[in-house]
Amino acid sequence: MPWMPRAIYPGSFDPVHNGHVDIATRASAVFDEIVVAIYDRPPSKTLMFGTEERVQLFSEATENITNIRVTPFTGLAPDFARASDADFILRGLRAGFDFELEFEMALMWRNIAPDIDVVCMMSSLENQFVYSSRIKEVAQLGADISKLVPANVLKAMHEKLQV
Ligand code: ADP
Numbered sequence: 813m814p815w816m817p818r819a820i821y822p823g824s825f826d827p828v829h830n831g832h833v834d835i836a837t838r839a840s841a842v843f844d845e846i847v848v849a850i851y852d853r854p855p856s857k858t859l860m861f862g863t864e865e866r867v868q869l870f871s872e873a874t875e876n877i878t879n880i881r882v883t884p885f886t887g888l889a890p891d892f893a894r895a896s897d898a899d900f901i902l903r904g905l906r907a908g909f910d911f912e913l914e915f916e917m918a919l920m921w922r923n924i925a926p927d928i929d930v931v932c933m934m935s936s937l938e939n940q941f942v943y944s945s946r947i948k949e950v951a952q953l954g955a956d957i958s959k960l961v962p963a964n965v966l967k968a969m970h971e972k973l974q975v
Contacts, residue, residue: 817842819900819931822849822889826859827965828870829947831939835904838933840877847896848874848882849889860948860972873962890925901930907940 819839825832825848839846850866861869863884871882885892893901901921903914918930935942942960951957951969958966 816844817900818845818847818896818898819843819902820847820849820889820893820896820898821902822851822885822892824851824854824857824859824944825866825870826854826857826944826948827861827866827961827969828873829939829942829944829961829965830959831904831906831935831942832870833873833962834935834939835902835933836874836880837877838935839902839931840879842931843900843902844879846880846902847898848880849885849892849896850882852884852886861968865968869962869965869968872964888921888924890921890928893928894925899928901928903930903932905932905934906943 821836821839823832836846836848848870850863850870852863859866867882867884874880874882889901893899901918903918905911905914914930914932918932921928921930947957947960948969952973957969961969
């Protein structure tokens with residue numbers, strides 16, 4: 813049987829933004845399948861969008877990429893990778909503190925599941941400083957976020973914030 817590398821891409825994606833789409837798109841050229849795994853209840857995060865909404869927003873934003881599948885998940889990412897038959901966990905890196913965080917988390921995941929490797933990819937320069945938390949904050953204050961999120965997310969945020 814040919815090797816068919818599959819990766820899960822776990823995150824809260826509240827909401828998905830151009831940085832996330834950038835990483836998923838790059839990875840779709842490397843892996844046979846990307847399973848975007850939306851944390852159902854991420855610990856210590858207040859969410860703007862429910863799980864089903866976040867799944868739908870990510871699916872719509874990547875609907876032109878055939879080897880990306882989006883699904884909710886709970887529990888540990890390495891357990892979900894195993895359950896999905898994936899050998900890799902994909903993570904994105906922004907400039908600065910992401911590296912320390914991802915490095916520490918990757919070693920914890922390796923401790924839990926030594927057979928699963930973490931693969932980090934870097935988003936393009938214009939997406940390096942795009943954060944879901946900052947997008948939500950400035951959108952609530954009326955900023956134009958149209959260059960930071962896909963069109964479907966822009967619409968959903970306007971509806972949610974009624975602006
Ligand atoms: P955040 O709320 O910080 O966007 P998520 O849990 O939704 O975090 O992120 C999921 C993954 O996407 C993480 O690996 C995170 O580092 C990565 N990521 C988030 N934003 C970007 C970006 N602008 N460029 C590259 N990777 C990113």
